[in-house]
Amino acid sequence: PGRYSSVMVRGERVIAISDMIRRYILTNYPRVDPAIIRVIPRGVDPAAYPHGYQPPADWLAQWRRQFPGRADEVVITRPGRLTRWKGQEDLIEIVLGLKRRGLPAHGVLVGDAHPKKMAYAEALRAQVAGLGLERDITFTGHRSDVREIMAVSNVVLSLSTDPEAFGRVSLEALSLGVPVAAYDHGGVAEQLAAIFPAGRIAPGDKAGMQALLATWYNAAPAVPAEQPFTLERMLDSTLETYLELADR
Numbered sequence: 001p002g003r004y005s006s007v008m009v010r011g012e013r014v015i016a017i018s019d020m021i022r023r024y025i026l027t028n029y030p031r032v033d034p035a036i037i038r039v040i041p042r043g044v045d046p047a048a049y050p051h052g053y054q055p056p057a058d059w060l061a062q063w064r065r066q067f068p069g070r071a072d073e074v075v076i077t078r079p080g081r082l083t084r085w086k087g088q089e090d091l092i093e094i095v096l097g098l099k100r101r102g103l104p105a106h107g108v109l110v111g112d113a114h115p116k117k118m119a120y121a122e123a124l125r126a127q128v129a130g131l132g133l134e135r136d137i138t139f140t141g142h143r144s145d146v147r148e149i150m151a152v153s154n155v156v157l158s159l160s161t162d163p164e165a166f167g168r169v170s171l172e173a174l175s176l177g178v179p180v181a182a183y184d185h186g187g188v189a190e191q192l193a194a195i196f197p198a199g200r201i202a203p204g205d206k207a208g209m210q211a212l213l214a215t216w217y218n219a220a221p222a223v224p225a226e227q228p229f230t231l232e233r234m235l236d237s238t239l240e241t242y243l244e245l246a247d248r
Contacts (some may be wrong), residue, residue, distance in 0.1 A: 018187035043234035047052035049175035077153040082113040085102025158182035
């Protein structure tokens, strides 16, 4: 927050992409009139992320050739760039805890590190090796088929240590009908409250996350087919904001 970035809140209307961002604006820029803020959450296109989507057979065959695993494994996926605040270290510890409970958990880290953060990526791999989890944690690197990977996952996690402004990946997974377990803060908390409250865990509570996933081992709760954070709703609300000013 500061004079330079305050240009973002000098409009006749200010669009906040979540209630979290609205609170952030009012906390850090107290001169902003709350009446000019319009909360318009980001949205996904359900046609691009259809509920119950299954990847084509050729993709699935290639995936299994590239990343073979046991048929009974519970695939727990964390998509996102390999960077410290995204919580990849937490996923590793969560998988370790589930293995110690006797559950066939397999963690999938989808994403690569920024060239300047390669040391962190190597530290993650060293952590996995040190815990003896080389066969239980998969590093996919950068992928353009995240939708398909999430669709074949049993659970998608959002483990950001800092609250995200919205968190599109978690919404994409929920749109696909894949259960999401997430630290209950930021924009992701708003998604879970509206769509899938069963997946909320206190931020940083790795033991709580392990316990939740263990209860989901036999049967995770179903994700509703309908959700309010759609692309159409986002676009309609944005156009309404412009028309409101134009009509005035």
